[in-house]
Amino acid sequence: MTSRFLPAAALVAASVLALAGCAGGATGEQTGDGKLQVVASTNVYGDIAAAIAGDLVEVQSIITSVAQDPHSYEASARDQLTVSRASLIIENGGGYDAFMDAMIEGTGTEAPVITAVEFSHDWPGNAGHGAADHDDATDDATPESDATDDHDHDGHDHIEGFNEHVWYDPHTIAHVAEDIAHELGELDAANAATYQANYETFAAGIDGIETSLDELKTRVGGQKVFVTEPVPLYLTAAAGLENATPAAFSQAVEEGQDVPPATLLEAVRILTSGEVRVLIVNAQTGGAETDEVVARAKGAGIPVLEFTELVPDGDTYLTWMQANVAALADTLSR
Structure with missing residues (x-):
């Protein structure tokens, strides 16, 4: 999944050391005011994280403009530095935002990573937590082909036959949001009840959709x-x-x-x-x-x-x- 970006990631990693003065922690850092840092590949997951975290956590999205294409985005040294400091990382996965995989590997971060596609009913092997109870409505959302092969899509690998645009599936997103609340509660136990309450509010919005x-x-x-x-x-x-x-x-x-x-x-x-x-x-x-x-x-x-x-x-x-x-x-x- 990272074949296109690994050489660039190695160069970026060297630049990160210069930017950070070799001080970036592999397990994530807190901001100056003690807040956890969540890094999301796009503002879709950044917004969901912000809905769960409220003002208790600093959330930063790598891609926020419709002028940027996640399929072909090439991360900068500053992006890599941001990932190196993350307490929690959220990506789409499935080859959609492969630049995140390259940065995760390049930084050696030990921060937990939430990969949204793994919560989809259609993900090969049905590996998503809670995804098995999804109804069959998503069958028409996945192209008819062998879902076990990878192929290159504008320079990144994705799963043949799998529709990686899972944020358009509210049911999958409900499970992603639930896991965000869980991970934040693990990282910040003192505010776990707040994250859970915020998730329940968000889930009610998903129910409405x-x-x-x-x-x-x-x-x-x-x-x-x-x-x-x-x-x-x-x-x-x-x-x-x-x-x-x-x-x-x-x-x-x-x-x-x-x-x-x-x-x-x-x-x-x-x-x-x-x-x-x-x-x-x-x-x-x-x-x-x-x-x-x-x-x-x-x-x-x-x-x-x-x-x-x-x-x-x-x-x-x-x-x-x-x-x-x-x-x-x-x-x-x-």
Whole structure:
């Protein structure tokens, strides 16, 4: 998972020593005011951690801007220094944010690491804590292929057939949040009850999102959507929506490769068939094939929604996901 970044990580690690004066602790440090430090790969997990920790912990996210692509992000020496000082690390995993694995290895940190994909029902081996009780709605969120092979995706390894965008699965995120509360309670026993209470508040918000998805499923379940990338598929599957996208199309777009001409023709046929109710695009990426299907969708009168991979400014994870569900509901109810 770290093959692309290891040589760079070694160089960055040397820079970290210069920045830190060789003082970075391998097991994490507290801030000057005694707070634990949580480091998250993206602001998705940073926001979730902040919801659990409140003002008791300092939370820092490596990627916070929609202009940054976690798939291809290359960490700086300062990022590596931040990780070296972490008390708790949260990553997505599954090859999505491989730069975190390189930094974890490069620093030799002994801080606990929470890897979100391991809590997914669809993770190979079903290794996630509590994930086994997930219903089968996520089956449509995972591309149909052998889930045991790795392949390179724009320079990083990910699990073939596994949709790593698990933050769009509220059920998985509930388990991630629960583990964040548990780990913070282990690190800071005096405030364990506060972390647990904050988790329960967050979990109630997740319940609200899942209720909205259940209501949407009752109203529009079975309708077809087309996605340029598999980013939102956990959410659409939970809403009972059918993914009509050719797997080869979304896979090529996600990997930054050219869509095969026959696949593009098939995508156009599907979009002009009159069966697709909404097209969902990744607002953080684009390309000729994406532009083509957007133009075709608009020409066919199909609404186009943009979903992001990061929490937008002014939102929290909970308000962001509820807004995505509301956008789907509003569009599909027309």
